[in-house]
Amino acid sequence: MTTTSWFPPVGARSTYRKTVTESDVGLFAGITGDFAPQHTDDEYMRSRPQGRRIAHGVLTLGLTSTAAARLCEAHGVTAVSYGYDRVRFLRPVYLGDTVTVDYVIDRVDAEARKAFAAMTATTGGEPVLVGTHVLYCYPPEGDA
Template identity: 85%
Template sequence: MTVPWLPPVGASSVFRKTVTESDVGLFAGITGDFAPQHVDDEYMRSRPQGRRIAHGVLTLGLTSTAAARLCDAHGVTAVSYGYDRVRFLRPVYLGETVTVDYVVERVDEAARKAFAAMTATAQDGERCLVGTHVLYCYPPEGAA
């Protein structure tokens, strides 16, 4: 039985964004994370990456947009219930375009939860983030 206010298994969305200098600067300001790997060009020239990298949580945040788009497309009202097994596989460099693929793999109707695989891939085709996102879905007003 399909519950109309839960996203169906197999539902998916894609979100693509180029991570900019502004994104990283604003994120650092919001979070207070001014670690040199994010904000100091000279420091990073002497490190193995050779250049600045975006905050991992900024990359994870891009998955939230994919989730919101999926919910919107399916008329689902949901909040994030958490993330499981998130792994940062490689850094995201400033100026790189990241594509997030978000796919509902499982739905627990009794718990009102949807479990989605999320994969962020850089423009060179390398995966930079993987994990599972858990959504808690709200039924419409008056529904059981």
């Protein structure tokens, strides 16, 4: 489905699912340099309230980017992330959890060339992340 404007339509939705693996967490730690024990040390986490290692919150947030990219592709929109507002990490994501991202365009500001999407990530039906993603939308090539 392709839109006739620069923006995804209000109500457009994308869903993305991914099981967070040992590799995901290890590679993310290596890329970012965040080797904090809550992500990398089983023994340390056994003595903490969670009882086991948790994925980086920003790794979970990063999964929302895939949902955004898929939505833009489905609607023929070229956009870049303009930022995230009111992001909250509600619960930990454990290694082995499957995260489902629901990404829905809820507002468009055509004058500012921005689209706003509500993001919700869940595991086992429970929300683990919520927030708003702001997309800056580019006109099709050749348009001003």
